[in-house]
Amino acid sequence: MSALGEIRAGASGRLGAVLVLAVLGYGLLGPWLSPWDPAGIMVPDRFAGPSWSHPFGTDQLGRDLATRGAYATRLALGLAIATVTVALAGGVGLGVACAFAPSRVARSILIGFDVLAAFPSLILALAIIAAFGPGLDRLVPIIAASLLPHFGRVARAQALGFRGSAFVEAERALGAGTARILFRHVLPNMLGPLVVLVSMDLPVVVTLEAGLSFLGLGVPPPLASLGTLLNDGYANLGRSPGPVLAAGGVLVVLTLGFTLLGEALRDAIDPRLRSLP
Amino acid sequence: MRLGVVASRLAATLAVLVAAMALLFALTLAIPGDPAAAMLGPRATPEATASITRQMGLDQPVPIRLWRFAGLLATGDFGTDIVSGRPIRDMVFEVLPFTLALAGTAIGLALALGFPAGIHAATHPGRISDRLLALVSVAFVAVPNFVVAIGLLLVFSLRLRWLPVQGAGETDDLLDQVRHLALPALAIGLGWIGYIARLVRASLLEVLGQPYIRTARAFGIGGFRLTWKLALRNAAIPTLAALGVGFGRLLGGAVFAEIIFARPGLGTLIFQAIRARNYPVVQAGVFVTVLLFVATNLVVDALFLWLDPRLRAEAERL
């Protein structure tokens, strides 16, 4: 059965796909379709409950939550994709370099990975933000930094596996240079595990960004981020649970959907990776 | 276990810690603008700024600052807090027990509930309870723990009023402290219950399919004894591995739980220090957190060597 076929077959994978599609639709089409301005403050309408004009109600400043949620989702997805791309490029680059480079270089790269990995992701982000200050532009490299060691090690392991393999030796015997071997043979074969890694890490990235924004250290207000929406709701929890439920709900759907889809993808592409829960 | 094995692991860990310290120090150099002024905020007069700068040694050349930094961390003396005048070390160690209590309770909860759930799922695969467990555990692992925390707060504290909203409870009253621990620990632990259950289930299933389990069955060893004594011993190893790695996430979760439930702890300390641009306190807090994480991993690795005699042999050979 093809990979796509297997995903369709599993119930949880199907659920994940549905959730992801819903989120993508919400994030991409929502801002377009919504009649409200996400920053449009209308104080008399604050804390309104769900209604036809405000499907998720309004927040403490009367802004439409459904619209803010849609913009926030779009931002979250955009940041996540950017972060993963940076982490992937850096991680794969360093990881593969590690496998093919002289041992001194490889060792220093590995120590670099270990040092980054010694910090829990949130703590690393907090440490860097403490020094550089919060800001939207910093979020991507900061979060990417915490992903780097993992991507790097997986890429290195894959590349090492190939370095000693028969077909690489055959290529060398035919006179192919290292770069050619890398691009034509090693990288395409690493695609499978890396795709799985990306799909499993996407919710992690979204969570980290939302968490930092929740703490006020990520996306700056009045920009809508799922984290800031959640924080606004938390601050006003006594007045109304609506904002918390809305923002939390979107986060749940997003993370759950991507995780289920990622797991189905993993099982379809390489069931051997199943040992990593 | 040979001393050499232990010593080499310690040395490797130490090297990573030193490098982490270096990273923290390097970040200090990167602080834009004038850190002293940033810390003082609106109260920053030229004299105050200069005084603070001298106190924190920011006017010294970089090598001297590095030396001072290393000395501070090595002796465990993190210096004096500019804002409160208290030794930073006291500030950190004052709140450390709260974080440890939270993390410990969360892990304990997760193990107590997750282990049996995982074992049940592995010994009764395919049943409805197994599938339900699978879905629920994924849900709790995937969903951000601060969302779970706020949700718990909403339901149990605000709506049902069963449990307190914030704080750590009265110092002398153990029961009160436990009541205040319940929700935050649950918030962190829920994700872990699912995580552990799935880990145990996966590794147990794999172990149960191994030839040596069949040998045990062939000799009449079965049921309870087989699952608990034999298979678990084998399955504990990969489970422990993943736990060690996941501990970092736990610490991150603890930060959120502390902030959301307004508990004292390392997380709250670091967070408030960041908002006050009080970098020395941030540094100290981060360093202790990293130390905790690294130490836990070391313990996990030691447990590995104890649990798996094959690793012991390999390690001793190197």
Added chain:
Amino acid sequence: MSLLDLDGVTLDYLGRNGTVRALDRVCLTLGRGRILGLVGESGSGKSSLALAIMGLLPPGTARLGGRMTLDGADLSERAGACRGRSLAMVFQDPMSALNPVFTLGSQLVDAQRARFPGAPRRVLLERARAMLGRTGIAEPERRLRAYPHELSGGSRQRVLIAMALLCEPDLLIADEPVTALDVTIAAQIMALFEELRDGLAGSMIFISHSLALVSRLCDEVAVLYAGTLVETAPTSTLFAAPRHPYTRALIACETDEGSGRLPVIPGTVPSLAGPAAACVFAPRCPLCADRCRAEAPLLRDLGGGQRAACHFA
């Protein structure tokens, strides 16, 4: 009364692509104190038969039919209680059959608990030490504290044999115990079996794909082909006068008459999943006739303890 009685034992494996018949109406009896050699090529069902007797078939995918009795007790219900007491087994691959995280002593002690429940660990450990010595392990005292990975394949197999013997079983099943070992080590283990044979109180089923190995050790031989028992006979009779074409071909393959080319049996083993020709050996049999394709030959008694499933035997 015979010790083991298999009557019409049929085993089907239920799989995604249909049902595979691994054993077809196997009828076999084994007397007390006798050693039976079960011979067949890969996939003939010998290991499945062993697992069926032991009650260790994978639940859910295996469907067992027919009757199996051990000392009068119905094995389909009682196998669990018999394992480790009246039934014991030595598995094929010594590398993976032992638990890597427990000491050999602890595993040997556990193996005896079904047979001697409640006995103090000290006593069981001592019995284990003695048995390790009998099976040719040097320094048994030290070995009890060792882990499986510290031993060679041959030594591990000796440990597994010791484990089985410690239960003092009425029936010991050895499933290709030397197949996974080097030739020299295999020879040593075979010598061990022969040494132990005389001291063995119970019966044994020795499974192998090699007639040669079986000929030295066993009192009787049963030949299995594609799940069907095609011939059984006392060892000397089987080699002197094999009545089933497959047995004859097998013996010819293993004995080199010096005629130059190695004899082979043309054709391949039939797929057990598809519909079977009436006689399972028909496609490859030199004596095959129309009757063979229409009617399955049953095991017929040919006198002198010999039975064969062939229309022309």
